[in-house]
Amino acid sequence: MVIDHDDADDVTQEVFIKVHRYLDTFREDASLFTWIYRIATNESLAFLQKKKRRFFLPIGDVEGELTQKLEHQPGLNGDEIQLKLQKALLKLPDKQRLVFNMKYYEDLSYEEIAEITQTSVGALKASYHHAVKKIEDFLTE
Amino acid sequence: MSKLDSIPKKDFLQAPEGYFDTLSHRINKRLEKPETKFFWFHQPAFKIAIASVVLAVFGWVWYLNNQVENADDAENLLAAIETEDLIAYLAEEENLENLLSEEEISNEDVQAIEAEVFEQTIDDSLLENYIEELDENTF
Numbered sequence: 001m002v003i004d005h006d007d008a009d010d011v012t013q014e015v016f017i018k019v020h021r022y023l024d025t026f027r028e029d030a031s032l033f034t035w036i037y038r039i040a041t042n043e044s045l046a047f048l049q050k051k052k053r054r055f056f057l058p059i060g061d062v063e064g065e066l067t068q069k070l071e072h073q074p075g076l077n078g079d080e081i082q083l084k085l086q087k088a089l090l091k092l093p094d095k096q097r098l099v100f101n102m103k104y105y106e107d108l109s110y111e112e113i114a115e116i117t118q119t120s121v122g123a124l125k126a127s128y129h130h131a132v133k134k135i136e137d138f139l140t141e
Numbered sequence: 142m143s144k145l146d147s148i149p150k151k152d153f154l155q156a157p158e159g160y161f162d163t164l165s166h167r168i169n170k171r172l173e174k175p176e177t178k179f180f181w182f183h184q185p186a187f188k189i190a191i192a193s194v195v196l197a198v199f200g201w202v203w204y205l206n207n208q209v210e211n212a213d214d215a216e217n218l219l220a221a222i223e224t225e226d227l228i229a230y231l232a233e234e235e236n237l238e239n240l241l242s243e244e245e246i247s248n249e250d251v252q253a254i255e256a257e258v259f260e261q262t263i264d265d266s267l268l269e270n271y272i273e274e275l276d277e278n279t280f
Binding site: 003005008009012013016017020073075076079081082085086104105132135136139140 | 143144145148150151152153154155157160164167168171172
């Protein structure tokens with residue numbers, strides 16, 4: 001979600017610190033995996049929001065910054081189509097991109113994503129299908 | 142097959158080698174360090190809001206003081222005018238007669254004025270002087 005390794009490292013540490021701090025409050029109404037994943041998604045989204053707000057950056061600048069970081073990822077070197085796909089993903093709103101990643105890359109079911117994001121299955125299906133449509137439109141440009 | 146399905150899924154974001162070996166140590170170090178508390182009143186937005194309120198209060202106090210000073214100035218102006226000048230001004234005012242004529246005087250007031258006038262006696266010497274002056278002016 002955050003693309004950059006250093007940012008991902010910060011977010012990961014924050015997630016585990018929060019897990020450590022709030023483990024006593026875990027009510028076991030969901031699985032531990034769901035609970036931790038929920039903290040991770042919330043931290044990632046909060047990190048991206050903070051990044052946008054900090055220097056009053058318009059949304060486009062953060063997207064531009066993340067796109068630049070993408071282009072320097074060693075895993076994408078020479079792979080134009082993958083790079084184009086990742087750039088298309090960055091054009092999605094953060095929450096929609098999150099849902100897409102969880103469904104497409106992590107192969108989570110809609111029910112599992114619904115538990116993590118506390119959104120309805122119907123809303124998630126709609127969000128995912130819209131995301132796919134936007135990505136395909138971008139890829140065919 | 143959609144365009145997306147034709148693209149192979151590639152997990153291009155990898156954690157560097159040995160990342161997870163040191164992760165727990167780094168997290169423990171952070172847990173040992175006391176967390177810096179978040180004070181909402183250190184936020185820039187709060188500081189701007191406080192500054193605006195202070196400016197507004199100063200502006201309001203200055204405005205009120207200005208009003209008081211204007212009132213004082215009016216009183217000082219009136220105080221600077223001589224009493225005789227004020228009386229002369231009022232006497233010359235046409236409105237004065239109109240005011241007096243328009244004012245309703247009750248019967249009690251009329252009787253009181255008449256009683257006061259009739260009760261007044263003129264000194265004989267004053268009357269003689271007055272008559273002598275009249276004669277001098279006439280002849």
